[in-house]
Amino acid sequence: MSGKRYSTATAVALICAATVLSAPGAAFASPAEPRPGTDPALEKVRQKIDRLYREAGTATDAYNAAEEKAEKQSKDIVRLARDIEKGQRKLDRLKARAGAAARAQYRGGGIPDEARLVLSDDPEAFLDGAGRLRRGQHATKSLLTEVTRTQDDLRTYAADATARWKRLEANRKAKAAAKKKIEERIAAAEKLESRLEKKERERLRELEEEAARRRQSQWVDSGAVKDLNGKASGAAKKAIAFATAQLGKPYVWGAEGPKAYDCSGLTSKAWAAAGRGIPRTSQEQWKRLPHVDIENMRPGDLIIYHKDASHVGLYVGDGRIVHAPRPGRDVTLAGAGSMEILGVVRPTG
Structure with missing residues (x-):
């Protein structure tokens, strides 16, 4: 950007060129009336700069909100990744137990426990075997149930993680858009101010302070703070x-x-x-x-x-x-x- 300074008339022309940066439909309070004798052109510059910075403030809120959400979602994704890892280890252990049971049956000649129990001619052994068979069946059923539940948990974790990744990406885009808007508004405001003469920039600061004092005076005169104790x-x-x-x-x-x-x-x-x-x-x-x-x-x-x-x-x-x-x-x-x-x-x- 050129270091050349411009008059307020040029600054007003710049305002017209910069209006493309203004968000449509943005609502702002009407500025307090400037005191008599204020340069109308400089007052327009002040109002435009004030509006640009307010729009930057709105975008900053959007940026901060997106950043806060992204941080939370990132933590949630890390937690889900740990849950998935933990669930996979559990599933591996369950499959190892099921494999061990299958190998034990193979070593027993491939004859299921139920068949061996029926073929037994020892009553005492039969009763003892019946008890062990019931316990074994219960354990097998529990093992299969646990395997199914763990697989379902892993599918749920994976789906949840995918959804959170999509939301995280959306928040990243919102954050990037807000950042761009902030930088555009601030750059436009700084450009307007930088192209004023030194005395006009000093007067601009005075106008800001005068406008704030007028609003404060109006607020106090309204009785808003009379009973604040x-x-x-x-x-x-x-x-x-x-x-x-x-x-x-x-x-x-x-x-x-x-x-x-x-x-x-x-x-x-x-x-x-x-x-x-x-x-x-x-x-x-x-x-x-x-x-x-x-x-x-x-x-x-x-x-x-x-x-x-x-x-x-x-x-x-x-x-x-x-x-x-x-x-x-x-x-x-x-x-x-x-x-x-x-x-x-x-x-x-």
């Missing part, structure tokens, strides 16, 4: 301590620490440090953790953002969250209302 539990305090200790570390998509994090990588690791395992992605955190009304929110809760649940932050109190914002930014403290809130979940139940 919940106290953090012991586990929540540990999660908050972990998350705030990561301040200043870079956002890297797919990262779970310790040097970098994405948004849900930070929240999942924070609660893991508190002794509570939670889902890896923000979308699964929204689906599977107990929901809490905003007016009952307390420190340690997770705030889920955007209609597609593609972002998450950990509430630390006083109307603020700690979160990993997006590529090019570091883990930071921000206003809890600075983004579109979908809802709140509580890892502690």
Whole structure:
């Protein structure tokens, strides 16, 4: 890519060229109105970059979910392979026992035990032989049943392993598609920003911060935090301590620490440090953790953002969250209302 810088007018033209990267039907909140005097062209650049990074965040959730599933499926396949190996050894032992029984009969002249028993003229030997014959028949039946059961188990294991391999391959493809989408969106956003003049890039950062402040102010003015006085539990305090200790570390998509994090990588690791395992992605955190009304929110809760649940932050109190914002930014403290809130979940139940 050329190192040449371009004006905002050129950047807006680039936006039009980059719209092919936008996912059809994606739903986003309307941005807060820019303050009077803001350069409309630069504001359009900011909105486009914001949308691209949000789409990258959605794709990151899809990537993380596919990776988590692939890891589980790989472990399941390894377990099945061990079961198959164990079952095959068992089948070999059973076949060896059946072979030994056949060889013993051959050494006895090939006359079945039933025939020898009928030909016996010793009553005592006859009764003793009858008992041994019943035991032998029972043992033979049990052996054949065990052989059949083991063969059925092996067929089941093999079919299960084949199905899991197919699902694993599907997840690998989904993961690759999500990775491609992430890289495309980030590259498009970085291209737009890199072609601005230095002063315009500085102003772009200011516009981002101003938009976040306006949303936060609107949220606070709505009375959403007026009655928030919940106290953090012991586990929540540990999660908050972990998350705030990561301040200043870079956002890297797919990262779970310790040097970098994405948004849900930070929240999942924070609660893991508190002794509570939670889902890896923000979308699964929204689906599977107990929901809490905003007016009952307390420190340690997770705030889920955007209609597609593609972002998450950990509430630390006083109307603020700690979160990993997006590529090019570091883990930071921000206003809890600075983004579109979908809802709140509580890892502690």
